[in-house]
Amino acid sequence: MYVIVVGGGKVGYYLTKTLLAEGFEVLLIERNPEKVESFIERFGAVVISGDGAEAATLAAAGAARADIVIAVTGEDEDNLVICQMAKTKFHVGRTIARVNNPKNEQLFRMLGIDVTVSQTNYILHLIEQSIPEQSFVHLLSLRHEDLAIVDAKIHTSSPVAHRSIGEITLPPNCIIAAVSRGPQLIVPTATTELMPGDDVIAIAHRDREDDLRRLLIT
């Protein structure tokens, strides 16, 4: 597996270090020649200097045989173009872009980037999950199907409290996957009654997340 990392900031540095330790074939592209020299001292000859958005640099890096190109510079526009160039010019199978402005995640996916990583969104989700009063938590996005796994806490005021799942009309493209009640994990059937304090684990299409929230919470 050959991985090209573009951008030798903190993320690129530790990513390269970790991937090398895991036994991947890795090449790091960094723009600043001074940084490249110090990286070569540490990592060996797996670092080249150049502009990763430039076709000549990607060609020199052997992008044509790369399995993955990961763009982790500090600029979203650079990460986008690096991945698009890798994909359209070098037919790299998988491109991963770091997204600094969380609003760009959707745009990047629309423009053909396979995976986007937003530190801002990631930290936000971790915060949401650790706030106990939060009633509706987005646990995970399943990118390829545009699906999300969510956790909804049922309160006494919830419109679905003390009702069985069979009585509830769920929004389209939503299913209740599990009900967590204290230490118990219940595999739900139509007769399962939702009790205050239950955590409802549901899989929902992104567009239906808000409908599901209204149904379960308010």
Place this chain on the structure above:
Amino acid sequence: MKVVIMGCGRVGSRIASVLDHNGHDVTVIDTDNRAFRRLPGDFRGGTVIGTGIDEDVLRSAGIEEASAFIAVTNGDNRNIMASQVARNIFEVPEVVCRIYDPVREDTYRRLGLTTVCPTTTISALVLDHVIHAEESGLTRRSEV
């Protein structure tokens, strides 16, 4: 028509001024407010400070009503990204993107962007003059 221009350098300010003189509704975006000094004193259009790769900045420049978007900052990648936002998110009918790197220009032209590459355009013009001079016999006698 409404036109949004990203980048108020020599090219951006000139396009803005010409379109404004011709009666179009122009808004110019630049990250540096000093760049707007390049606009003529009688410029009637709007100015917005910010980067055109941010949807909110584009919105405040009136991109939703714009018939054309022109990306002429110094950064190829910024121009490319902003142009794709204008085309794919805001569905602006006419998007023109300046890209200095000829390889990148070729790639994005194939992907459907309307691109202008100063590098190839200016090289072609210069070569045209030089080759034309040679063909007309305008060489120094000692070189013949």
